[in-house]
Amino acid sequence: MSTATPLATVLIDGNNFYASCEALLDPAVLGRPLVVLSNNDGCIVSRSAEARALGIPMGAPFFQVRPQLERHGVIVRSSNYSLYGDMSQRLMATLESWVEELEVYSIDEAFGVLHRPRTSAGSGADLLAWGQALRQAVRQRLGLPVAVGIAPTKVLAKIANRLAKHSPSLPQPGVFDLGAVADPDPWLEAIAIEEVWGIGRRLSRWCRLRGIRDARQLRDMPSGELRLRCGVVGLRLQRELRGHPCLPLVSLPAAKKETCVSRSFSTPITTVAELREAIATYLSRAAEKLRRQRQCAGSLTVFVRSSPFSGRPFYSNAATITLPLASDDTAVLLAAALPLADRLFHPHHPLQKAGVLLQALQSANQLQHHLFSPLPAAQQARRESLLATIDALNARYGRGTIQWAACGLRSPWAMRRSRLSRSGTTRLEEVPVVWA
DNA sequence: TCTGGGGTCCTAGGACCC
DNA sequence: TCTGGGGTCCTAGGACCC
CATH class of the missing domain: 3.30.1490.100 (DNA polymerase, Y-family, little finger domain)
Structure with a gap:
């Protein structure tokens, strides 16, 4: 049993997924700032890289940032979930063949498990190359950009994925392997406490009050204190940060409870x-x-x-x-x-x-x-x-x-979607695919 | 005028049982 | 009078995720 190769966890997710899907449907918007709105045209839920660079905030109510959007000529789209759902299914079908086991975690991200090849130097170069090949395959087949994070645990894979997206000048852009770096500490210190998976608004405020500002400090804080405030959830999170897997991969989704x-x-x-x-x-x-x-x-x-x-x-x-x-x-x-x-x-x-x-x-x-x-x-x-x-x-x-008759016809209260990219019945066959 | 939608997990406390 | 002890099940609320 000692012959088993160590496992690596990967997180693959789409960059600006909804905005990227919109660009797929209408290549004319490629390279231009674009945002996608939530249901009812309420908030901004996705931004192209160009819109992000303009400083358009994520989650902002549309009516508040509207003047800013107009000033910069930002393209605005209502969300088109049938399109995103179709693209998601194709993405996941592609990923299936690249990992041992796949957990579809959300519409645009999936965890996977891989065997980490042993190298005498321990450089981990093989997995970086693997990640790069995966990105290229997805771009070719679907026209979508993805980032790949690799690490010993899910929480660390999330962090690696973030680093893959936001660290300029990586040897392999869009891929990061936290299990292959000599010293992970500076990388963990680059992750603000608010960005750690599992730390939301309440807990990040609590951490800040205790002087815990980044992922490395959370990893090293006293477990007892964390346990008191966050229960077993906090302990699991900390163990994952320390490199001990606590969150199993869930490849078969459990039946819904509600x-x-x-x-x-x-x-x-x-x-x-x-x-x-x-x-x-x-x-x-x-x-x-x-x-x-x-x-x-x-x-x-x-x-x-x-x-x-x-x-x-x-x-x-x-x-x-x-x-x-x-x-x-x-x-x-x-x-x-x-x-x-x-x-x-x-x-x-x-x-x-x-x-x-x-x-x-x-x-x-x-x-x-x-x-x-x-x-x-x-x-x-x-x-x-x-x-x-x-x-x-x-x-x-x-x-x-x-x-059903009880649902009424032409209801005035129905959801607003005034900027839909294509008439409501988007079908996958209509989607033009760009061969990059 | 205008601020998304759909989930999960954990814990504490009450009801109820023997 | 005074108020066991242990267990299960359910619910509400808090916190988180994308």
């Missing part, structure tokens, strides 16, 4: 009829997801809230119902959810956002032909085939081709 669909409204909702339509719309999307995941929901929550920025008193409320029998049937779930919407609506509180959470999820396979099914078996089978047909038609011809 599924949520929520949106902000383009204009505030002031009538119960509109709220019912919105909830019905979100619920039917959530039920679709549930059926795709082959799950049924045992309980369901509807939540609403007013705008925290309106100057009026903030209103936030939620109601939960446990279903007598777990279900994935839109009609059954609607019958449970709409009365909750009625209960939560308040005429004096214009609503800015609402959502539906499906909870206590269980595998649909275990429930089929349930003894206590409210419908006779034949009727139940017809019902399932009807839902499957609706899902198939909506998948083939676009969302909303067939929908």
Whole structure:
């Protein structure tokens, strides 16, 4: 067993993924500053390198930076998730063949495991070359730029990836191997505490107050203190920084425990009829997801809230119902959810956002032909085939081709997406690929 | 006028049981 | 009167991620 080669963890992720996808669709924007907005055209969620260089802040509300964007002639795009999702699938399919095991961590990043080749000099040159070849393959096949971080643990691979992106004058640009450097300390000191994976706003403030300003200091601080404030999560993080893997690779995603669909409204909702339509719309999307995941929901929550920025008193409320029998049937779930919407609506509180959470999820396979099914078996089978047909038609011809009457038509509150790169039904076949 | 959406994990505390 | 001890399950809330 001592013959096993040591493992290396890699993190591969897309540079400015959404912005890069937009450039793929319209090569004319290449080399020009571009930003992508969140749903409802709310905030900036992705920037091209040129937009970043102009100092456009990530996460800024669009209306606040709009003058700055216009002044610099920045191209602005609504987010086009069907495009990003398609490109993500192709990226992950490519990465599959480059690593031993792959964990798809988010739409634009994945962890992988590799065997680290032994070299007498211990230089690690082989993995740098490997990373460079991977970047070239992805660029050729998909036209997307990626960065590659290599290290002994996931937390360190995240850091290596960051260094790969932001350190100028690396021998292999876009690739960094933290396991191959003689002394990692100066590199860890270049990572501000806020940039460490797992340290969010609250914990970074706490660290700063204790004089912990970078990843190296976090690694070396007393474990007891960290444990007291952050529990086992903090300890695991610190061990990973010290090079001991604590976070396993998750190549088979676990079944979802809950599924949520929520949106902000383009204009505030002031009538119960509109709220019912919105909830019905979100619920039917959530039920679709549930059926795709082959799950049924045992309980369901509807939540609403007013705008925290309106100057009026903030209103936030939620109601939960446990279903007598777990279900994935839109009609059954609607019958449970709409009365909750009625209960939560308040005429004096214009609503800015609402959502539906499906909870206590269980595998649909275990429930089929349930003894206590409210419908006779034949009727139940017809019902399932009807839902499957609706899902198939909506998948083939676009969302909303067939929908429940309760969802309403042409809703004034629906999400704003005024700068979509292409008409809503982007299909992968339409995407022109640039051969770099 | 205008501030995203969808998740996970951990912990503390209460309810309930024997 | 005064108030065991150990266990499980559930929920709410906090913190984090992209």
